[in-house]
Amino acid sequence: xxxxxxxxxxxxxxxxxxxxxxxxxxxxxxxxxxxxxxxxxxxxxxxxxxxxxxxxxxxxxxxx
Numbered sequence: 001x002x003x004x005x006x007x008x009x010x011x012x013x014x015x016x017x018x019x020x021x022x023x024x025x026x027x028x029x030x031x032x033x034x035x036x037x038x039x040x041x042x043x044x045x046x047x048x049x050x051x052x053x054x055x056x057x058x059x060x061x062x063x064x
Contacts, residue, residue: 004029010036017041 006013006027015038018025027036031045 004031004042006030006036015041017045 006029010027010030013027013036015023015025015027016035017037018041025038025040028039029037029042031037031042033049034045037045
């Protein structure tokens with residue numbers, strides 16, 4: 001799923017990232033890999049994805 005919109009059954013559910021660390025913020029968006037997340041966690045997830053991609057690119061062997 002590429003959309004950041006919540007499906008009808010996810011509206012009002014708790015952020016999966018916050019909930020894992022004891023917070024209780026309501027989800028507003030949908031991360032394609034993690035599921036329902038709040039706005040703040042969605043931004044963190046996007047930044048983490050970019051950082052992970054850069055790090056993976058840095059350790060990938062280059063062609064000879």
